[in-house]
Amino acid sequence: MTMILRAGDVVVDDWMVLEDGRTDPPPAGGRVIVTLARWRAERETLLAAHDAVAVLVPNTADIEEVYAQIADRPLIVLQFPAFTDGRALSQAVVLRKRLGFKGELRAIGDVIRDLVFWLGRCGFDSIVPRHDQNLHACREALREITVAYQAAADAHAPVWIRRRAGAAVN
Amino acid sequence: MYRYDDTDRALVTQRVEQFRDQTRRYLAGELTEDEFRQLRLRNGLYQQRHAPMLRISVPYGLLESAQLRKLAAVVRKYDKGYGHFTTRQNIQLNWPKLEQVPDLLGELAEVQLHAIQACGNDTRNITADYLAGVADDEHTDPRPYAELLRQFVTLNPEFYWLPRKFKFAFIGATVDRAATRTNDVAIHLVRRENGAIGYRVFVGGGLGRLPLLGREMNPFVPESDLLCYACAVLRTFNRFGRRDNIHKARIKIVLRDWGEERFRAALEQEYARIKASIEGEELRLLPEDIERMRAHFKPPAYRSAAEAGADVAALAQQHAAFAAWLKRNVRRHKMPGYRIVLVSLKAPDHVPGDCSAEQFEVLAEVSAAHSFGELRSTYDQNLVLADVAERDLYDVWRKLDAAKLATPNIGLVTDIVCCPGLDFCGLANASSIGVAHEIYRRFDTLDAQYEIGPIRITISGCMNGCGHHSVGHIGILGVDKHGEEWYQVTLGGSPGNDAAVGERIGRALARGEIAEGVERLIRTYLELRSDEEETFIECYRRVGIAPFKVCLYGSESEAAAA
Numbered sequence: 220m221t222m223i224l225r226a227g228d229v230v231v232d233d234w235m236v237l238e239d240g241r242t243d244p245p246p247a248g249g250r251v252i253v254t255l256a257r258w259r260a261e262r263e264t265l266l267a268a269h270d271a272v273a274v275l276v277p278n279t280a281d282i283e284e285v286y287a288q289i290a291d292r293p294l295i296v297l298q299f300p301a302f303t304d305g306r307a308l309s310q311a312v313v314l315r316k317r318l319g320f321k322g323e324l325r326a327i328g329d330v331i332r333d334l335v336f337w338l339g340r341c342g343f344d345s346i347v348p349r350h351d352q353n354l355h356a357c358r359e360a361l362r363e364i365t366v367a368y369q370a371a372a373d374a375h376a377p378v379w380i381r382r383r384a385g386a387a388v389n
Numbered sequence: 390m391y392r393y394d395d396t397d398r399a400l401v402t403q404r405v406e407q408f409r410d411q412t413r414r415y416l417a418g419e420l421t422e423d424e425f426r427q428l429r430l431r432n433g434l435y436q437q438r439h440a441p442m443l444r445i446s447v448p449y450g451l452l453e454s455a456q457l458r459k460l461a462a463v464v465r466k467y468d469k470g471y472g473h474f475t476t477r478q479n480i481q482l483n484w485p486k487l488e489q490v491p492d493l494l495g496e497l498a499e500v501q502l503h504a505i506q507a508c509g510n511d512t513r514n515i516t517a518d519y520l521a522g523v524a525d526d527e528h529t530d531p532r533p534y535a536e537l538l539r540q541f542v543t544l545n546p547e548f549y550w551l552p553r554k555f556k557f558a559f560i561g562a563t564v565d566r567a568a569t570r571t572n573d574v575a576i577h578l579v580r581r582e583n584g585a586i587g588y589r590v591f592v593g594g595g596l597g598r599l600p601l602l603g604r605e606m607n608p609f610v611p612e613s614d615l616l617c618y619a620c621a622v623l624r625t626f627n628r629f630g631r632r633d634n635i636h637k638a639r640i641k642i643v644l645r646d647w648g649e650e651r652f653r654a655a656l657e658q659e660y661a662r663i664k665a666s667i668e669g670e671e672l673r674l675l676p677e678d679i680e681r682m683r684a685h686f687k688p689p690a691y692r693s694a695a696e697a698g699a700d701v702a703a704l705a706q707q708h709a710a711f712a713a714w715l716k717r718n719v720r721r722h723k724m725p726g727y728r729i730v731l732v733s734l735k736a737p738d739h740v741p742g743d744c745s746a747e748q749f750e751v752l753a754e755v756s757a758a759h760s761f762g763e764l765r766s767t768y769d770q771n772l773v774l775a776d777v778a779e780r781d782l783y784d785v786w787r788k789l790d791a792a793k794l795a796t797p798n799i800g801l802v803t804d805i806v807c808c809p810g811l812d813f814c815g816l817a818n819a820s821s822i823g824v825a826h827e828i829y830r831r832f833d834t835l836d837a838q839y840e841i842g843p844i845r846i847t848i849s850g851c852m853n854g855c856g857h858h859s860v861g862h863i864g865i866l867g868v869d870k871h872g873e874e875w876y877q878v879t880l881g882g883s884p885g886n887d888a889a890v891g892e893r894i895g896r897a898l899a900r901g902e903i904a905e906g907v908e909r910l911i912r913t914y915l916e917l918r919s920d921e922e923e924t925f926i927e928c929y930r931r932v933g934i935a936p937f938k939v940c941l942y943g944s945e946s947e948a949a950a951a
Contacts, residue, residue, distance in 0.1 A: 283662070303427055303510065305550030309627045312547045317666040333411065333420075333428055340546035363407050366399040368540040370671045371547055377671050378396055378540055379678045 222354055224335070224346040225323070227361060229354045232347070234273060234294065252296055255285060275327075278306040286318050294345070295320065299328035308341045315342035315372035335360040342372030390453050390763060391536050391685045393501050400544065401498045404505055408432045409491035416488060431511055431549070433504025434490055438815045443482045443490060444507035445497060449517035449535045449559070450478030450766040457753035457764060459500040461746040467493045472749070474734060474742040476568075476806060476857050477556070478516050478766040479507060483813050505543060510551045510638075512542035512623070517559040518566045519767040522686060523775045525723040529578040529586055531559035533682035534615055537674065538576075541616045548623045552630030553638035555623065556595075568768050568884035570594045570603040571860055573640050574622055579609060586612040592622060592656070593644035598852045600859035600890045601641045606653055612679065614664070616672040621660035629655070689761035689776055691724050704783045710797070711786050713835060717797040719782065726779055730760075732772035732789060733796040733804065737833060740822050741807040742770035751792040759785050768857075768884070769806050769845075771799060801838040802846060802911065803829045806857055810850030810867065811874070817850030819867025819874035819900075824848055827904035832911075841911055844925040845883070860884040862926045863910060864891045865903065876903040880910070880937055881929050892934055895942055895951030906941055913940040 221232040237251045250271040258265065258274045265272045273294035276285060289295055295314065297307035307326065314320040325345035326338045332352050339346075339361045348357045367375040380386060393401075408428070415425040426436075433444040445460075464472050464482060467489055473481045485493055494504060506512060515538055517531045518524065538557060542548065548555075558569040561578035569575035575591035588610040591603030610618045626640045644652045663669050705712040720729040732752070734742050744752075752772065756764045759781045760774040767773060772794075777785055789795040798804050805828060808814065810821030825848055832838055847861030851868075858864035864879040875897035882891030898906045911925070913936060918928045929937070938948035 302424070303550050304632055305548070305627055306632075308547045308550065309624050313624075316668050317662065331424060333424065334550075337546040337549050364400065364403045364544065366396050366403065368396070368400065368543055369545050371545070379537065379674065380671065381396075382394075382681060383675070383677060 221347070224348070224354065224358055224361075226344050227358065229358060236275075250294075252294070255280065255289070259288065273323075273325075276310065278304065278310065280310070282310040282313050283318070286314070286320075290318070290320065292322060294323040294325055296325040296327055297343075299326055299330055299334065302329045302331050302334045304329075305337075308337065311338075311341040311343055312372050332357045332360050336363045340367065340371040340373050340375075390451060391448070391501075391532075391682075397501075398498075401501070401503050401505070402495075404432075404503065404544070405491060405494045405498055408494065412487065412491055427509065429487075430509030431506055432490075432494070433507030434485075434487070435508050436815055437483065437809075437813050438811070438817075439813065440484050441487050441490070442813070443485045443493065443504060444475070445472075445480045445482070445502055445504050446507045446514040447478050447480060447502075447766055448515060448539050449521065449532050450519050450768075451532070452764045452766065454753045454757040454762045454764075456500045456502055457749050457756065459496065459502070461749035461753065463493060463496055464749065465746045466496075471743050471745040473740070473809065474744060474766050474770050474772070476768050476770060476808075476855060477514055478519070478768060479514055480744075480766075481809075483809070508554075510553050510555075511549055512545070512551070512555045512557070515539050515542075515557045515559065516567050516572070516768060518562055519765045519773050520566055520720075520729060520775065521561065522688065523722055523724075523727075523729055524562050524564070524566075525721055526564050527562035527723070528580045529561035530683070530686055531561040531576075531578055532686045533679060534561075534576070534578065534588075535559045536685065537678070537682055538615060538619055541619060541672075542623070545623075548627060551623070551627055552632050553635070553640075555626065555640070557619070563886075565885045565888070566767075568857070568860065568888075570888045571596050571600075571857070571884055572603065573626075574619070575603045576615075581609075588612075588615060588618070590618065590622075592652070593641040595639045595641045596854035596857060596859050597639075598636055598854075599641065599645075600854065601645070602888050602890065604644065604649055606649075606656060613674050613676075614660075614672075615674060617663050617669055618660055620668070620672055621656055621663055624663075625652075625656050625659055688724075689763075691727060691776070692778065693726070701779055701782050710790070710795075711783060713797040714786050714790070714795050715782065717801065718795065718799045722776070724776075728777050728779055728782060730774040730777045730782070730785055730789075731767075731799045732764075732774060732794050733798055734771050734794070735798055735804050735829075736793040736796045737803075737829060738826060739793065741805050741825055744772075748792050748794060751788060751794065755785055755788050769804065771804070797835065798838060800843045800845075802832045802841050802844050803838060804845075805829065806845070806847040806861065808849050808856035810848070810856075814850060814855075816853055817867065818852075818869035819850050819876065821848040821850040821856055821865075821867055824865060824867070824876065824900075824903055828907050831904055831908050841915065842921070842924055844911070846907065847882075857884065858882075859890050860888065861891060862929070863907060865907070868897055870897070874900045876900070876906075878903075878906060878910075878941070880934055881926065883926060887926075894934060895938055895948065898941075909940045910937055913937055 252273040275296040556572040558572040577589040594603030718731045765773040807825040811817040845862040848865040849856035849858040860882040866877040879891030942948040942951040
């Protein structure tokens with residue numbers, strides 16, 4: 220049973236990753252995560268065999284280009300091969316802000332507690348910390364800094380807009 | 390001076406607490422060395438040779454008296470009683486203790502100072518013209534724009550984990566006094582005949598291993614789109630910057646590999662997408678946003694020039710040292726009755742850029758009494774009192790002179806730009822401070838310096854180029870050869886409007902040869918120059934590198950082999 224952060228709570232993960240290389244028949248039913256390549260190749264089969272299908276997008280993909288194929292997915296998963304590799308942060312902001320993705324957005328990979336705050340601001344509502352990380356500490360990290368200068372994909376409005384005459388204080 | 394409001398204060402304070410917790414977890418063994426390294430760098434903390442180094446951000450080089458007083462107190466309490474001004478207008482402390490850094494940052498936060506994103510792969514301190522607001526060639530003060538951009542990039546979550554460091558620099562004048570094109574992004578404010586303000590943007594500059602100058606990407610981004618365009622550049626870099634090789638990770642490599650056309654197309658596409666979306670609505674600046682920011686940088690309450698005061702000309706006749714200082718370190722001001730005073734941090738036997746606690750205190754006092762409480766740092770490691778009334782000049786000189794801050798050598802051969810080098814830095818291959826001192830001693834007399842005229846000598850102790858060797862008229866790069874210190878010399882570099890990367894002259898010189906080599910280069914210039922008006926760089930550009938090679942390496946055949 221894997222515990223993850225979802226919408227700021229520690230919960231049991233109800234998704235299963237379906238590895239590309241698997242040769243045995245995938246288990247029927249359930250909620251599965253597949254790679255973008257597999258999703259493109261086996262879309263109908265996957266939908267018929269599972270309750271729900273989520274897509275893992277490589278952090279090198281042009282999110283704008285692939286969005287049409289994944290816009291209706293309940294969960295999109297983005298990768299952090301190293302916690303210092305911020306490519307998926309840009310993918311997340313574009314997904315949330317520009318493309319208006321409203322489903323669950325998940326971060327996986329080398330997710331340490333000190334990445335969590337930045338993930339939260341970029342619109343990830345589903346975070347799978349690295350196995351050695353303390354989940355409760357990760358949850359606290361979401362609120363490490365409560366003010367922000369700029370908008371990202373969370374509730375903060377840009378400071379230059381908040382400072383405008385008559386702007387409601389945020 | 391930008392004044393913090395509740396948002397700025399809360400952000401800086403909470404940031405200190407975030408780092409305090411990270412430091413605690415590291416010391417408790419809960420964070421690995423590699424993990425903590427990334428976190429501390431983003432708080433200005435760099436591991437040097439002997440101890441951690443803390444780099445404090447000085448946005449666009451602007452400081453005020455209260456900050457200078459605090460810096461004096463902080464370097465006494467947490468360091469060995471001095472700080473160091475860098476080529477990016479920042480201040481570095483060489484000897485803080487890791488476990489005390491959170492407290493140190495807490496004290497700095499009391500006076501609007503911080504070390505956020507001072508190191509690490511993120512957007513670094515934004516630099517600008519050190520004569521912003523006072524230069525007579527300025528059409529638009531760049532500081533309000535630099536501050537708006539500073540707020541956009543500070544703790545911006547999308548761009549907190551970039552492929553590599555990322556530097557912006559601004560000017561709004563004819564003369565480039567911020568070495569802008571050595572930055573990843575250079576923003577030149579432009580004002581069209583109809584009064585419309587915009588930005589001429591250069592991308593892809595950078596020093597280090599592959600020194601390149603920024604190339605023009607857009608001749609006129611409208612004033613409202615500063616953040617839209619900056620977001621597009623940062624996002625393009627975040628997405629396409631290489632992450633497989635730290636030496637190829639700067640945006641200049643993407644530009645080089647793709648070519649200008651492809652890069653511009655990608656950037657313009659992202660810019661257009663941003664503008665057409667909700668992002669554009671949030672990022673677009675309204676005239677009132679810019680006006681509000683401009684109010685932070687209003688000119689001070691200049692007094693009428695007619696007020697009587699000391700007779701500067703008469704005093705200069707009596708005091709030769711004062712006269713020399715007036716000539717070399719004092720500049721025209723756009724306001725009649727006022728002068729710009731350049732404060733030299735290049736006294737004899739002084740580490741270029743170093744500033745002691747006592748000097749910080751003198752600068753706090755002098756700036757409060759004579760320059761509306763403000764001081765600026767420059768990219769060549771000097772300081773500026775930007776608004777000194779003419780009749781105060783003599784008092785200012787006496788106070789600065791007593792503190793060894795009035796060496797009349799701005800822009801001359803002893804005004805050497807120099808990184809900390811092997812004496813402090815963990816990256817350095819060779820010492821730079823010692824070399825600077827040796828060169829200094831060879832030209833110590835003022836007559837010799839004035840005879841030589843304007844020249845820019847820059848020294849870096851390694852490839853990373855913090856001492857800007859690639860853009861020195863005479864650039865010196867320390868290299869390690871089998872455990873010995875050697876120095877490669879480049880000629881003809883320049884950071885300004887005539888920006889150029891220097892050309893390597895030949896084989897490296899040994900530690901014992903380098904000062905002599907520099908002296909020979911300068912003597913050769915004195916022999917070659919067409920008249921006393923022709924500067925070193927002008928002469929070099931006219932005659933080329935060949936005669937300088939001969940003076941270093943002997944005959945033409947030996948020079949060719951070097």
